[in-house]
Amino acid sequence: xxxASEALDAGAFSxxxxxxxxxxxxxxxxxxxxxxxxxxxxxxQFIHIGPDETDALAHIxxxxxxxxxxxxxxxxxxxxxxxxxxxxxxxxxxxxYAHRPRTCRTYDxxxxxxxxxxxxxxxxxxxxxVAMWRFRHPTAVDRAEHDAVINAARDLTAHSATxxxxxxxxxxxxxxxxx
Numbered sequence: 001x002x003x004a005s006e007a008l009d010a011g012a013f014s015x016x017x018x019x020x021x022x023x024x025x026x027x028x029x030x031x032x033x034x035x036x037x038x039x040x041x042x043x044x045q046f047i048h049i050g051p052d053e054t055d056a057l058a059h060i061x062x063x064x065x066x067x068x069x070x071x072x073x074x075x076x077x078x079x080x081x082x083x084x085x086x087x088x089x090x091x092x093x094x095x096x097y098a099h100r101p102r103t104c105r106t107y108d109x110x111x112x113x114x115x116x117x118x119x120x121x122x123x124x125x126x127x128x129x130v131a132m133w134r135f136r137h138p139t140a141v142d143r144a145e146h147d148a149v150i151n152a153a154r155d156l157t158a159h160s161a162t163x164x165x166x167x168x169x170x171x172x173x174x175x176x177x178x179x
Contacts, residue, residue, distance in 0.1 A: 007134045014142045017173070021173050023105070024106065024170070024173070026106075030107060032107075032110065039109065039123075040109060041094065042086070042125055044080050046079055047077065048076075049076050049078060049101045049102075049103070056102070109126050110133050110135075111166060112130040112165050113134075114135065115150060115165035117153055118161065153168035156171075
């Protein structure tokens with residue numbers, strides 16, 4: 001990843017890893033210090049919504065949803081507008097934030113920084129933000145876990161940068177749970 005001109009504190013690595021593990025498990029939402037960044041909302045991303053997400057589904061117009069390919073019945077995707085923006089992004093903010101889908105609740109662009117990889121080329125706004133994040137390593141465990149995620153990402157062959165980054169984190173979380 002290229003160096004950014006302005007660094008953003010991504011937090012202590014092991015603390016972030018604990019938090020992302022809880023988000024992946026569904027026990028909490030990601031708590032990303034986004035500030036005014038809406039990169040994930042403006043980068044032509046499809047949002048998966050499971051059939052169990054009744055609150056989110058109740059707040060998204062049905063006309064914006066379509067069946068998710070290769071997923072069981074009831075799984076849907078919400079697309080994006082002609083500019084690549086989420087249709088729920090209104091005046092620079094999520095209009096259904098308290099009711100947003102699980103995909104949005106767990107998305108954390110710091111996963112790319114954690115894995116030492118850049119997002120796919122079609123996500124320049126996210127890539128700009130990712131290049132700014134800097135994790136702190138207050139303990140040897142923080143450094144070792146961060147190195148383990150980076151090494152795992154190098155060994156993976158997932159199709160997209162997102163898949164590789166998430167899988168690398170999951171590899172380290174699985175190893176961590178086994179010890």
